[in-house]
Amino acid sequence: MYQKLKGKKVLITGGAGFIGSNLVASMFKEGNYVVCLDNFSTGKRKNIEEFLNNRNFRLIEGDIRDLQVCREAVKGIDIVFHQAALGSVPRSIADPVTATDVNVGGFVKMLFASKEEGVKRFIYAASSSTYGDNSDLPKVEEKIGMPLSPYAVTKYADELFAGVFSSVYGIEVIGLRYFNVFGPKQDPEGAYAAVIPKFILQLIRHERPVINGDGTISRDFTFVENVIQANHLAAVTDNSGALNKVYNVACGESTTINRMYEIIREELGRYDSGVLNIAPVYGPERKGDIRYSLASIEKASKWLGYKPTHYIKEGMKETVSWFVKNL
Numbered sequence: 001m002y003q004k005l006k007g008k009k010v011l012i013t014g015g016a017g018f019i020g021s022n023l024v025a026s027m028f029k030e031g032n033y034v035v036c037l038d039n040f041s042t043g044k045r046k047n048i049e050e051f052l053n054n055r056n057f058r059l060i061e062g063d064i065r066d067l068q069v070c071r072e073a074v075k076g077i078d079i080v081f082h083q084a085a086l087g088s089v090p091r092s093i094a095d096p097v098t099a100t101d102v103n104v105g106g107f108v109k110m111l112f113a114s115k116e117e118g119v120k121r122f123i124y125a126a127s128s129s130t131y132g133d134n135s136d137l138p139k140v141e142e143k144i145g146m147p148l149s150p151y152a153v154t155k156y157a158d159e160l161f162a163g164v165f166s167s168v169y170g171i172e173v174i175g176l177r178y179f180n181v182f183g184p185k186q187d188p189e190g191a192y193a194a195v196i197p198k199f200i201l202q203l204i205r206h207e208r209p210v211i212n213g214d215g216t217i218s219r220d221f222t223f224v225e226n227v228i229q230a231n232h233l234a235a236v237t238d239n240s241g242a243l244n245k246v247y248n249v250a251c252g253e254s255t256t257i258n259r260m261y262e263i264i265r266e267e268l269g270r271y272d273s274g275v276l277n278i279a280p281v282y283g284p285e286r287k288g289d290i291r292y293s294l295a296s297i298e299k300a301s302k303w304l305g306y307k308p309t310h311y312i313k314e315g316m317k318e319t320v321s322w323f324v325k326n327l
Helices: 018-029 067-073 089-094 096-117 150-169 195-204 224-236 257-269 273-277 298-304 312-326
Strands: 009-013 033-038 057-061 079-082 121-127 172-178 210-212 245-249 281-283
Touching: 009 018, 018 033, 018 224, 033 067, 057 067, 067 096, 079 096, 079 224, 089 096, 089 150, 096 121, 096 150, 121 150, 121 224, 150 172, 172 224, 195 257, 195 312, 210 257, 224 245, 224 298, 224 312, 245 298, 257 273, 257 312
Parallel strands: 009 033, 009 079, 033 057, 079 121, 121 172, 172 245, 210 281
Antiparallel strands: none
């Protein structure tokens, strides 16, 4: 069992989103007071409904692009968990202006407001997209390539700004490069839905999911509980050497899209044997996608004590169970 943050006042930006709402739930379990900032552009009110009447929860409906909103949100806060962003590589290709405005402009405003308020530590969601065209496997934090999408540029820019704020203003920062996170509460619908919840929903409806490319593209699929662990560890570490660094958050395990699809189908088959014979459809590859992804988690293990508790099969079992009960 890993060490968890307890009894603090925390701000979770994007707290109504998939990862954010799971983080909110985890922080509540440990007796923390939680402020959630979300504009509901991608977050869902239903994700935080269970917390709305809790006296240790405050919802601020606002936008990280508004500096005054950011200043209000950080008042009295001990630690910021910055999860708010416009995700999705295809979305950033379709609208790079808004992606940059939110992911970079909003990020800097949150950092600046946190610095002004004297927030002790700022933990932020970075992205494996930062590795770009670097083909080395596994991905090691200190070796990145040229970005392949506007989204990747924005997430790398955040890392640079965090580093500058740390050196210039002295705020403690830790970046967590998430690798293909999945789990309960992830949105299965919409043009930019992530592949795992989308496939689950389609199979439940007995539709044939579309796999982009030939299915041999691989990812280090990471169950959301591993991400929650990394955030707690980043918040509680008192090792000064662990601060002002960026860490991969993944499993150190690569799975092809074809194999991922098979695992989803196998797990859903426990509830509905009719899905076992549903074959996918293969379509064109997506622009901006990294072809192969596998993380080294040695740095997070060394400095934070991070150790995955869920690999893809365990995580998929819990994920499918949640979707079957909640769709």
